[in-house]
Amino acid sequence: EGPLGDWLGPEQGRNDNTLLWEAYFLLDLDIVRKAALVLDKNTDAQEFAALHAQRQQFFNATYVDKQTKRTVHSGFRQDANTNPQPGDLVDTQASYVLPLALGGYAPENQAPAVANLLATITRENKLDNGGTAPSYSLMT
DSSP: OOOSSOTTSTTGGGSOHHHHHHHHHHHHHHHHHHHHHHTTOHHHHHHHHHHHHHHHHHHHHHHBOTTTOOBBOOOOOOSTTOOOOTTOBOOOHHHHHHHHHHTOSOHHHHHHHHHHHHHHHHSOEEOTTSOEEOTTOOOO
């Protein structure tokens, strides 16, 4: 229904909420996998691990540009004022930090995601209201 990320963030309009939701889903899958192991439900743990691997592959194929490794849009239209296309650039602090923290990136995309996050921190950023934020502004 609503965004589950930095919904008050000054650049939320550029985020793809499905990217944020998918990152949280990956964390959820890892938590239930670990719970299944604690409960000695090894078959369940294997199923959750397999689903996690499948969804992580989906995440990287959908939200990571193959050439630049920057985050891109799935094309999900989250409100009537936007019409994003698959592959449109997202490239926000939240679009890197949440998947990094929650297990979204495949190993080969982790270092580029860190570099891209650093780039979003050290550059000026365009705000949803049209203004600009100086380098090192916290945008999430």
